Amino acid sequence: MNVVLVGYRGTGKSAVANRIARRLNLRKISLDDAVVRTAGKSIPEIVDAEGWTAFRDLEESVVQRFTGQDGLVIDCGGGVIERDANLVRLKQAGPVIWLTASVPTIARRIGGDTQRPSLTGSHSFVDEIADVLQRRHPRYQSVSDFEVCTDDVTVAQVADAVVAWLVEAGHVQAS
Ligand SMILES: Nc1ncnc2c1ncn2[C@@H]1O[C@H](COP(=O)(O)OP(=O)(O)OP(=O)(O)O)[C@@H](O)[C@H]1O
Ligand SMILES: O=C(O)C1=C[C@@H](O)[C@@H](O)[C@H](O)C1
Numbered sequence: 001m002n003v004v005l006v007g008y009r010g011t012g013k014s015a016v017a018n019r020i021a022r023r024l025n026l027r028k029i030s031l032d033d034a035v036v037r038t039a040g041k042s043i044p045e046i047v048d049a050e051g052w053t054a055f056r057d058l059e060e061s062v063v064q065r066f067t068g069q070d071g072l073v074i075d076c077g078g079g080v081i082e083r084d085a086n087l088v089r090l091k092q093a094g095p096v097i098w099l100t101a102s103v104p105t106i107a108r109r110i111g112g113d114t115q116r117p118s119l120t121g122s123h124s125f126v127d128e129i130a131d132v133l134q135r136r137h138p139r140y141q142s143v144s145d146f147e148v149c150t151d152d153v154t155v156a157q158v159a160d161a162v163v164a165w166l167v168e169a170g171h172v173q174a175s
């Protein structure tokens with residue numbers, strides 16, 4: 001079994017994935033890190049040089065690679081749900097957890113992040129979050145089995161909620 005974490009930028013996927021992996025004795029893999037390693041460039045460098053389509057192509061290739069494995073916590077990039085092929089593969093890989101947060105929370109958490117280039121190139125920082133989040137909402141919803149709102153809770157509390165659900169739903173045994 002794998003555990004898949006999806007959600008917008010700043011909802012805490014990477015932070016929570018580390019904790020869940022430790023708790024369940026699974027291996028955490030970050031799709032963003034795998035893209036960066038594969039390209040030999042940072043995300044801003046990939047997007048600057050080749051554009052978002054090239055980034056999405058790389059992302060799709062790492063989704064294909066890791067969803068064929070077992071025993072992973074798969075920490076997805078925020079836009080992994082943009083491609084239908086990824087939705088199908090992630091759904092087959094294991095239970096999909098959707099982390100959510102409000103626009104102000106997301107803006108606060110990712111405001112200083114230099115590794116997350118603009119997705120639209122046109123909107124203001126906060127308008128982009130609101131617009132892209134609204135557009136993506138049905139796609140996150142369609143792929144996910146369990147949703148956790150991460151506003152006003154710690155990373156540890158989110159990880160606890162995910163592990164409790166995995167036990168309750170029969171995906172892992174209580175320890
Ligand atoms: N529940 C939380 N409470 C407080 N801070 C949080 C919480 N979850 C995440 N953070 C902080 O928000 C920032 C972004 O979190 P993280 O990198 O895990 O997000 P992400 O979902 O992986 O985003 P991305 O899609 O951009 O990779 C980090 O500094 C993290 O410590
Ligand atoms: O929301 C998105 O589309 C992205 C989120 C990040 O995790 C990275 O995958 C990249 O910056 C794109």
Ligand SMILES: [Mg+2]
Pocket residue numbers: 013014015032075076077
């Ligand atoms: Mg992340």
